[in-house]
Amino acid sequence: MSTASLEAVVDPGKVQGWINAIGSDPSAAVPILQAIQTEYGYLPRKAMNLVVENTQINASQLYGVATFYAQFRLKPIGRHLIRVCHGTACHVQGADRLNTSLRHAMEIEDPKQDTASNGSYTLENVACIGCCSLAPVMVIDGQAYPSLKGADAQRELLKHAREHNEILAGHDAQE
Amino acid sequence: MSNAQWVITVGEGTCGIAAGAPEVTELLRKRFPEAEFKSVGCVGMCHREVMVEIADGEGKTYMWGNLNKKNLPKVIRFHRGEAALPKELLIRSSEHPEVEGGEYLTRQTRIALRNVGQLNPTSMAQYKARGGYAAIEKIIKNGMTPEDVIEEVKISKIRGRGGAGFPTATKWGFARGAPGDLKYLVCNGDEGDPGAFMDRSLLEGDPHSVLEGMLVAAYAIGASKGYAYIRAEYPLALKYFGMALEDARQAGYLGHNILGSHFDFDVKIKEGAGAFVCGEETALLASIEGDRGMPRLRPPFPAIKGLFGKPTIINNVETLANLPWIINNGGASYAAIGTEKSTGTKVFALAGAIARGGLVEVPMGVTIRHVLEKIGGGSATKRPLKAVQMGGPSGGCIPEHMFDTLIEYESINATGAIMGSGGMIVVDSKTCMVDLAKYFLQFTQNESCGKCTFCRIGTLRMKEILTRICDGEATLEEVDTLEEVARTVRTATLCGLGQTVANPVLTTLKYFRHEYIAHVQEKRCPSGVCKALIHHTIQNDKCSGCSICQRYCPVKAITGTVKQPDTWVIDQQVCINCGMCAEVCNPDAILAA
Numbered sequence A: 001m002s003t004a005s006l007e008a009v010v011d012p013g014k015v016q017g018w019i020n021a022i023g024s025d026p027s028a029a030v031p032i033l034q035a036i037q038t039e040y041g042y043l044p045r046k047a048m049n050l051v052v053e054n055t056q057i058n059a060s061q062l063y064g065v066a067t068f069y070a071q072f073r074l075k076p077i078g079r080h081l082i083r084v085c086h087g088t089a090c091h092v093q094g095a096d097r098l099n100t101s102l103r104h105a106m107e108i109e110d111p112k113q114d115t116a117s118n119g120s121y122t123l124e125n126v127a128c129i130g131c132c133s134l135a136p137v138m139v140i141d142g143q144a145y146p147s148l149k150g151a152d153a154q155r156e157l158l159k160h161a162r163e164h165n166e167i168l169a170g171h172d173a174q175e
Numbered sequence B: 001m002s003n004a005q006w007v008i009t010v011g012e013g014t015c016g017i018a019a020g021a022p023e024v025t026e027l028l029r030k031r032f033p034e035a036e037f038k039s040v041g042c043v044g045m046c047h048r049e050v051m052v053e054i055a056d057g058e059g060k061t062y063m064w065g066n067l068n069k070k071n072l073p074k075v076i077r078f079h080r081g082e083a084a085l086p087k088e089l090l091i092r093s094s095e096h097p098e099v100e101g102g103e104y105l106t107r108q109t110r111i112a113l114r115n116v117g118q119l120n121p122t123s124m125a126q127y128k129a130r131g132g133y134a135a136i137e138k139i140i141k142n143g144m145t146p147e148d149v150i151e152e153v154k155i156s157k158i159r160g161r162g163g164a165g166f167p168t169a170t171k172w173g174f175a176r177g178a179p180g181d182l183k184y185l186v187c188n189g190d191e192g193d194p195g196a197f198m199d200r201s202l203l204e205g206d207p208h209s210v211l212e213g214m215l216v217a218a219y220a221i222g223a224s225k226g227y228a229y230i231r232a233e234y235p236l237a238l239k240y241f242g243m244a245l246e247d248a249r250q251a252g253y254l255g256h257n258i259l260g261s262h263f264d265f266d267v268k269i270k271e272g273a274g275a276f277v278c279g280e281e282t283a284l285l286a287s288i289e290g291d292r293g294m295p296r297l298r299p300p301f302p303a304i305k306g307l308f309g310k311p312t313i314i315n316n317v318e319t320l321a322n323l324p325w326i327i328n329n330g331g332a333s334y335a336a337i338g339t340e341k342s343t344g345t346k347v348f349a350l351a352g353a354i355a356r357g358g359l360v361e362v363p364m365g366v367t368i369r370h371v372l373e374k375i376g377g378g379s380a381t382k383r384p385l386k387a388v389q390m391g392g393p394s395g396g397c398i399p400e401h402m403f404d405t406l407i408e409y410e411s412i413n414a415t416g417a418i419m420g421s422g423g424m425i426v427v428d429s430k431t432c433m434v435d436l437a438k439y440f441l442q443f444t445q446n447e448s449c450g451k452c453t454f455c456r457i458g459t460l461r462m463k464e465i466l467t468r469i470c471d472g473e474a475t476l477e478e479v480d481t482l483e484e485v486a487r488t489v490r491t492a493t494l495c496g497l498g499q500t501v502a503n504p505v506l507t508t509l510k511y512f513r514h515e516y517i518a519h520v521q522e523k524r525c526p527s528g529v530c531k532a533l534i535h536h537t538i539q540n541d542k543c544s545g546c547s548i549c550q551r552y553c554p555v556k557a558i559t560g561t562v563k564q565p566d567t568w569v570i571d572q573q574v575c576i577n578c579g580m581c582a583e584v585c586n587p588d589a590i591l592a593a
């Protein structure tokens, strides 16, 4: 499966629903984008256009906001999301090794790429999830994995993949 | 087991859940179906998670720590009288005074954290049972005027806990005096310091205290609308704070004519979207207004012209959580704690190479060493501690020989670090201070909003030079340039981010210049961290030939024959120095130097 097929199908009714619930003045920009991303995992262009058409938020404000905040993604993500903490506590305790080992399991070599080519997992770095005493930490689909070594991260990912019928390119044999 | 009702209390804050509390609870529920289960927030002993207290209903209590699926059966069998006491898991117990794992807590003075870990954060009744909402009731029923409230807070001499340490009562005075019918109170729960979690624990462990603090502050300045800006990375805090708002509205603590008075106040939650600079107050306001979170020039100060152009006070979560205590106990009791200029207590989040990481609240005026050694238990590794980073990316490092520095605003500032919001990252000899400075500059360069040139370009230049130093490519002149850029950025930038961004560079240069010199002159990273300057090699005399390193090497650089220690080698042409092998090697046979 290619990443192109990860593009979301946007339901205009839903977008209008969020606008109705949140508001359509400029201060609604961030929460509306958050609602869109919660649903689709990223900000599909079509949804952004609908917001511009149906609110007082203009395109430059909306895109300005979408590109300013680290939370927002303009590209689709894989079926599962891995967030590796790179806060200070996690950094000094070896968070980089988590990325090395996860990227290897996902067979991603290009440092600019963050989604496995089969669309299974997306790897994202975050700035601290607040359990610094259990560093280093990663989160897969909302579930945290504490006190990891580089090798543990890979093992947990392989286990997760097995349980969710995903294939990891770097580990075709799923050893 | 007798018929008395057993009560099993599980710590289910973010860290408890991450450490596996749901699994442990599930197992306990199966084994003790009749027991009553209680969920509490994070008590702050993060190093002992998962934590469970089992009370047998007849006065016997046992607090267990470090529980997991594997060791839990030992505890269960003990409670059934089938096995001996698993002492290594016991933190404290009414039956075993000789086990005193609770000293981590008993050595603290908890005011802001008074309820965290003691109650179910989703239960307003439990908050009230512990004296909750007494402060706002006292204010309204005793007819205290806003000026009376400001006066009480002035007597307490509390200073803002968000980092800058500005006297809270003074700031409120400006907003109180500012003309205008509509004023705002904003709770700053952005907690941008990566590596700190004081505000998370408060918001998710005792949301009503923060909310009551907002009520006190709003009453004092005359605000009728409030916002709680909470970062999106804290889903539990967002959820529990939202529930607290609902319950408080139901009970009449929010809305119109609160407790029958003329005081109206309500609060909306704004979820942060992941920008460090949004912790800065003017950027935070821009973010609430729906814009890119870019700071504005002050003055005008938000107290005069803030959110949507109206007078606005921004207070940190911890500042707010202290307020109900101050109103209930009087400002003088608060001022009696701590030192002359830094009164009360401060919460710290201990993490890094520390034996007992977690939340610590101590009176101002104790030493850093007291916190790290007496409470934190010293180094978690066999290696000695090297420094502590206080204040995150805006702060600085304090070397071990200065651990006797007192924890109070002026003394900490004198070291070049700052009190900050309470993050304390402890590092040992395996952390490279140049790499740490580079880490912070990477972070802040990325987070700089780009509005002012000195911050935008200055952080980039500093990051570039630090990268060259870590790669062994820099000259000594560049170290001087780094220092010069750092000093310039500090004085020529618009907001607090730019003004403090150089602190990690300046303090590491001040206290660990020798590490910089080693990178530049000897092309050596003394801590064995900077990849361009180290090689991983196997010390065959220590090797056991187990082959685990080979299995985990991502680039297949390691070869050898199982059980033949002498045969193992790392191919330097292939090795990427990721360090994964050293991390898994049991006999510690892999050298990074």
Ligand SMILES: Cc1cc2nc3c(=O)[nH]c(=O)nc-3n(C[C@H](O)[C@H](O)[C@H](O)COP(=O)(O)O)c2cc1C
Residues within 6 Å of the ligand: B159, B160, B161, B162, B163, B164, B165, B166, B168, B188, B189, B190, B191, B192, B193, B276, B277, B278, B279, B280, B281, B282, B314, B315, B316, B317, B319, B320, B394, B421, B495, B496, B497
């Ligand atoms: C770059 C930057 C980041 C900040 N981050 C935070 C933060 O995460 N939380 C916070 O309460 N204050 C933060 N502050 C301080 C706020 O600007 C403000 O001083 C504080 O919220 C005021 O509350 P207090 O008086 O109760 O401390 C930050 C300041 C700067 C310059």
Ligand code: FES
Residues within 6 Å of the ligand: A085, A086, A087, A088, A089, A090, A091, A127, A128, A129, A130, A131, A132, A133, A135, A136, A137, B194, B195, B196
């Ligand atoms: S630094 Fe990673 S959880 Fe805080």
